[in-house]
Amino acid sequence: xxxxxxxxxxxxxxxxxxxxxxxxxxxxxxxxxxxxxxxxxxxxxxxxxxxxxxxxxxxxxxxxxxxxxxxxxxxxxxxxxxxxxxxxxxxxxxxxxxx
Amino acid sequence: xxxxxxxxxxxxxxxxxxxxxxxxxxxxxxxxxxxxxxxxxxxxxxxxxxxxxxxxxxxxxxxxxxxxxxxxxxxxxxxxxxxxxxxxxxxxxxxxxxxxxxxxxxxxxxxxxxxxxxxxxxxxxxxxxxxxxxxxxxxxxxxxxxxxxxxxxxxxxxxxxxxxxxxxxxxxxxxxxxxxxxxxx
Numbered sequence: 001x002x003x004x005x006x007x008x009x010x011x012x013x014x015x016x017x018x019x020x021x022x023x024x025x026x027x028x029x030x031x032x033x034x035x036x037x038x039x040x041x042x043x044x045x046x047x048x049x050x051x052x053x054x055x056x057x058x059x060x061x062x063x064x065x066x067x068x069x070x071x072x073x074x075x076x077x078x079x080x081x082x083x084x085x086x087x088x089x090x091x092x093x094x095x096x097x098x099x
Numbered sequence: 100x101x102x103x104x105x106x107x108x109x110x111x112x113x114x115x116x117x118x119x120x121x122x123x124x125x126x127x128x129x130x131x132x133x134x135x136x137x138x139x140x141x142x143x144x145x146x147x148x149x150x151x152x153x154x155x156x157x158x159x160x161x162x163x164x165x166x167x168x169x170x171x172x173x174x175x176x177x178x179x180x181x182x183x184x185x186x187x188x189x190x191x192x193x194x195x196x197x198x199x200x201x202x203x204x205x206x207x208x209x210x211x212x213x214x215x216x217x218x219x220x221x222x223x224x225x226x227x228x229x230x231x232x233x234x235x236x237x238x239x240x241x242x243x244x245x246x247x248x249x250x251x252x253x254x255x256x257x258x259x260x261x262x263x264x265x266x267x268x269x270x271x272x273x274x275x276x277x278x279x280x281x282x283x284x
Contacts, residue, residue, distance in 0.1 A: 003217040011206050015199050020123035022195035028128045032135045050149045051220050058228050061154050066248045070255030076173045077262035083177050
């Protein structure tokens with residue numbers, strides 16, 4: 001398969017994920033869009049790893065996955081804590097630090 | 100190229116794109132999570148096609164399995180399926196779409212300005228990304244990042260437990276609490 005197939009697919013996934021982060025107000029959907037962007041980056045890692053026949057790209061995907069798992073765990077715990085304090089998790093309500 | 104292979108890749112790519120779009124436009128966060136599972140499985144199949152079976156199955160078990168269980172659990176715990184779709188800043192949506200289009204244009208420009216054209220992916224040998232090869236590389240050259248990742252996971256676990264404890268660290272132990280402080284259920 002040509003390399004551009006994977007590049008186009010990954011760019012589209014990353015753009016859709018960025019759109020979700022910018023447009024949605026539900027922090028859970030924002031988190032999922034972040035995961036989508038991680039996934040797009042991982043796809044390019046694996047594709048270039050196969051393209052150059054070097055295994056290091058696959059290892060980087062492994063590290064990205066574990067770091068994303070850690071990030072999701074902390075983020076969701078933060079969300080539960082914010083929900084306890086404010087009784088809502090709408091992103092626009094989290095404006096206490098706004099000047 | 101064979102028409103069957105083209106058909107398979109076309110369906111896979113279409114599944115990835117459609118599920119990603121469904122993720123950001125569905126109103127119910129639970130449907131978004133299910134679209135994300137479909138997306139993860141489709142990308143895992145692409146990893147298989149790229150000759151990375153270990154990454155593919157790690158993707159399905161870690162992402163489509165455990166992370167999505169966490170997501171769905173929190174969605175149901177908080178009852179956050181249907182938040183109101185308000186748009187407080189005028190023109191925020193238009194501005195967001197405009198910025199993403201600019202970003203895509205930059206990527207396309209960067210791709211067009213490459214000096215060396217990209218070829219097709221060469222045929223991948225059978226043992227290229229086998230679990231044995233990945234394990235050898237992981238525990239030799241990438242041993243230090245592996246250990247650092249373990250510490251990151253440990254810190255995340257401790258942080259998640261600390262953040263989601265009910266009273267925080269100042270909660271009195273049941274044995275030594277004073278009688279005048281009421282205990283909340």
